Amino acid sequence: MQDLQLDWLRAFVAVVDAGSLSAAAGQVHRSQSAVSMQLKKLEQAAGCVLLLRNPRELALTAAGAELLPHARRVLAAHSAALDTLHGAQVSGQLRLGVPEDYAVAYLGNVLREYVGRFPAVEINLVCEQSTALIRKVESGELDLAMVSRDEPDRGEYLFDETMVWVGDSQHAAWLRDPLPIALYELGSRARSAVLDAVEARQRAWRVVYSSPSVAGQLAAVHSGMAVAVLTACSLPPGIQVLGVEQGLPALPPLQVALIRSLHSQGARACDVMQQMIRQTLQSREPVS
Numbered sequence: 001m002q003d004l005q006l007d008w009l010r011a012f013v014a015v016v017d018a019g020s021l022s023a024a025a026g027q028v029h030r031s032q033s034a035v036s037m038q039l040k041k042l043e044q045a046a047g048c049v050l051l052l053r054n055p056r057e058l059a060l061t062a063a064g065a066e067l068l069p070h071a072r073r074v075l076a077a078h079s080a081a082l083d084t085l086h087g088a089q090v091s092g093q094l095r096l097g098v099p100e101d102y103a104v105a106y107l108g109n110v111l112r113e114y115v116g117r118f119p120a121v122e123i124n125l126v127c128e129q130s131t132a133l134i135r136k137v138e139s140g141e142l143d144l145a146m147v148s149r150d151e152p153d154r155g156e157y158l159f160d161e162t163m164v165w166v167g168d169s170q171h172a173a174w175l176r177d178p179l180p181i182a183l184y185e186l187g188s189r190a191r192s193a194v195l196d197a198v199e200a201r202q203r204a205w206r207v208v209y210s211s212p213s214v215a216g217q218l219a220a221v222h223s224g225m226a227v228a229v230l231t232a233c234s235l236p237p238g239i240q241v242l243g244v245e246q247g248l249p250a251l252p253p254l255q256v257a258l259i260r261s262l263h264s265q266g267a268r269a270c271d272v273m274q275q276m277i278r279q280t281l282q283s284r285e286p287v288s
Contacts, residue, residue, distance in 0.1 A: 006078060008042035009071040011035045013048065015066070016068060017156045019058060023272040028272050039075050079272065091120035094269045097133040097145030098125070101214050101234035102161075102256070121269045125248045134259065141195040143264035144274055148254040150189045155259035158281045162232040163251040165191060165242035171224030174246040178204035182220035182228040185212045190254060194229045256281075 014024035015035065015155070025032045043050050046116060050064035060068065098107055103125070111123070126133070131146035137145045149155065167174050179198065184191045198205045209220040218236065219230040229251065235241070242248050258277055264270040 002045040003013075004042065004045055004074075005073075006149055008038045008045070009074055011038035012042055013075060015039065016052065016060065020059075020180070021053075022093035029269075032192045040271055043105060059073050072278065072282070076275055079275055090268050090272060092267065092269050093122045093124060094267075094273055095124045095126065095141070095143045096273065097136060097142045097146065097147070098127060098279075099130055099133070100127045101148055101231045103127050106281055107277070110273075110280050114273060116135045118272065119267065124163050129188055131185070136277065137259050137261045138262040140261050142261060143267065144258065145279075146256065146258055146277065149190050149257045152255075155257035156278070158256045158258055160253035160254050162253055163193070163229050164232055164235065165227055165228055165246070165248045165251070166235065167219055167227040167242050167246070168221050168224055168238050169240050173221075173224060173227050174242055174248060178206045179248075180208045180226040181205055182209040182211070182217050182226040183207055184217075185210055188212075190229065190231075193252055193254070201249040203247065203249075206273050210230075214261070265279070 010028055011024065014028045015021060018024040021032045025035045026046045030033065030038075037050060046063065046067065048062050048063045050067060052059045053077050095106050104116075109123075114121070117124070126136070126145075127143060130145075130242070131150065133145040134141065134150060136142040146158070146160070147155065149157075165174075173180050181194070181198070183194060195205075201286060209216075211217060214230065215233050217230060220238070221228050221239070222224050223263070231254065232286070245251065257276060259275060260270065
């Protein structure tokens with residue numbers, strides 16, 4: 001049985017995450033032909049096909065899907081070993097973006113561990129809506145961001161986040177016609193998903209309040225102005241969760257992904273943060 005070399009596994013993971021050989025080549029700093037050769041050697045060592053490749057798309061085989069989480073863990077363990085030996089050499093600035101509701105729920109432990117291991121890195125954390133964070137990553141203002149996907153193939157998929165209706169029992173805004181709704185800002189994926197779901201139920205509605213802030217949404221709910229939709233991870237204690245019993249439609253989950261700027265490629269501080277977020281959050285069960 002032949003050992004699986006780190007370079008082969010690194011090329012395999014890069015191709016899966018990037019979606020193409022050419023994009024992966026830039027991430028691992030090799031030519032496209034070299035990445036293709038590494039994949040071929042990995043498949044020869046594994047004794048099976050791991051990726052189905054054609055001019056339009058790449059797809060994991062069943063064997064490839066089984067290998068992927070193991071490959072990630074091996075690479076993460078290797079990076080952790082290097083960090084233990086050379087952590088003090090990781091320095092510089094990391095510009096990280098995350099929506100307000102995901103920041104405390106998902107990044108608290110990651111940031112705590114990162115700061116402990118790499119005290120020489122200065123982290124600039126930006127909390128804004130996903131739509132704004134995506135633009136800032138694309139322009140190079142941010143190095144890395146955790147966002148709700150606005151497109152099916154945006155970034156590296158992490159997990160699904162549940163969305164829920166909430167209201168205040170003293171005001172029962174869900175009984176009004178048309179339904180008063182507090183929503184996130186224009187352009188957000190969550191806003192579109194909510195309105196599509198209400199339209200599909202053929203219920204009259206009107207937007208009475210818009211805010212990019214979770215606190216703003218909660219203010220609208222507690223004042224009795226409207227019902228709102230929040231991510232399950234951001235629900236405060238005591239708030240009433242609503243559903244079909246109140247005549248409200250089921251909502252699709254948000255796909256949470258990790259996106260990275262081209263300007264940050266090769267930056268060790270960003271590499272390590274990306275690996276830590278991936279290792280902690282990828283394929284986690286959604287909050288319910």
